Amino acid sequence: MALAGAGIVFWLLAWWANTRLARLADDAPALRLVVPAIFGITILVVWEMVARGLAIPQVILPAPSVIAERFGASTDVLWADFQQTFLKGAMSGYAIGCSAAFAAAVLADRSDFLRRGLLPVGNFLSALPIIGTAPILVMWFGFDWQSKAAVVVAMVFFPMLVNTVSGLRQTSAMQEDLMRTYAASYWQGFFKLRLPAAMPFIFNGLKISTTLALIGAIVAEFFGSPIVGMGFRISISVGRLELDMVWAEILVAALAGSLSYGVVSLIERRVTFWHPSQRR
Template identity: 60%
Template sequence: MKVFYFSWQGLLALLLCLVAAFLLPLIATGTEDPISPGVTMLVFFLIIVSSILSQTTLPPAITAAILFIGAHEAAWLLLTGIAGNEGAARPSFFLLISAAWLLAWRCVSLLAGIQPSSTFTSWLLKLVIPAIFGAWILIIWEATTRGGGIPFILLPPPSAIGLRIVDSLPILAADVRQTILKAVVVGYIIGCSSGFIVAILADRVAFLRRGLIPIGNLVSALPIIGVAPVMVMWFGFDWQSKAAVVVIMTFFPMLVNTVAGLAAAGNMERDLMRTYASNYTQTLLKLRLPAAAPFIFNALKINSTLALIGAIVAEFFGTPIVGMGFRIAIEGGRMNVDMVWAEVAVAAVSGSVFYGVITLVERMTTFWHPSIRGS
């Protein structure tokens, strides 16, 4: 009976751990709060045991759980030990962080190979795997900035950004309300809906289709920094001018994608509708719009990111004393880089949630499409 299984991540992690043992200590001598020998031994124990168990033929779920605990507990101990000793990390510290990262890599590989037995398990894996991947981006970021002593003004550690977010929740909430709930949402709805309506008209009227598409390609190439000041002069400094920028940025992607989607229905299906004596409206509602649904949702997902970018950039050219773009510009000038990164993080999370909601709606409404059934 086979007991051991070859895992190159586990073997390499074990090798890095052994090399780090010869290069101790983890932090340069003479620091005020060095990592204690007990914590150091616990880190070595976690990595070595996890590396050995990664070579066994235990069930993948059990092995992944062991690797998850070992890798993240070791990383947590190392990061808490380097806090307050910025720039004092020795090569052994980075070797152990790398070993823990390899174990997390092996954990993700095992989770990705598990065949889900239920819908809940499938959704759980889809959440856990990206979460581990994202967590290790932050762990490596934290270890690099604190262990390498990177100046705060150049790149603050994620922990400092998170602390700034917690301390500035009222300010961030006001900025989100001004930028996203007003400018982005209003501009997104107007831009996408008007682009969809005009696409229906362009599909119905040939000269509109031939005239609007080239203009759409031209307008979509306009730089935001050229459009935003004009919209501010036209609509004022409040959120209405930013919504106008969002409308311009989202209108033509929706127009072009919807027109292309309406042309996606096959000739055989159209001939079948004609044999049923269907008029244009019936063919549009029952055949062509369902066939265009993937194109329309593709435009909605593209516009979800364009809308956020457009609103934030537009706020650089005039806004009341609130808004994400305003805050980034002001705090950047004051060298408060942690606040700038806090706004960037909130914008990234908001955009990801926006995109995820649209993707969820797409899966619920176009479950019949081959692109959804096969994913």
């Protein structure tokens, strides 16, 4: 009880500190990082104190320290799962799905008819629960990572297609006329004008797809997997009520998700440095 009380006191203190700091943040940009950091630490501390203080059972909510311990103790298992699900399943599916969607978008862009047909259908399909194809694809491609990659391909294809197609339409008639006065061929116009102009949209699609890829690879493992993989580990540990392992696996998923998103954003900043949203 005392620990839980201390947690609440800590929370109030951190809140007060953040309120003070937030007022100063306009003058000191560094505080913009400090404030969310304090908030994150507060959540961890309160969680720890409440979990320990109220003696919440392990099977309901393990304390962060228990999770961290488990994470440190089972890095080899987590690394194997990460390789299986993220590097093999999600990444290969992401690469295949995004490049296939890009190629399809470039093809569709050449014909106005095809584009008008594909855009509504693609928009419709990308709002659907594509994840439901997982049991079918697992049945077709077996339990190993190939089926997970297939699910990821199905998940990322339509968001990527829709984004690329609308990106390729971003150039104005004036700009295209200019290319024509230079006697530029279709591909010259494509690479020098339309592709760069489409980049913000393409990267938007790529960023949405990083999260979808990880979700697809993990959820597909709920329908059948070899005895390794993040989704497999989550479902098997939930069954054994080893919630600290589940949380450790979620931590890996969170790290992998934010890292891949961060990498894509970094590349985006390099490629679309000219875009207003990237200027400082």
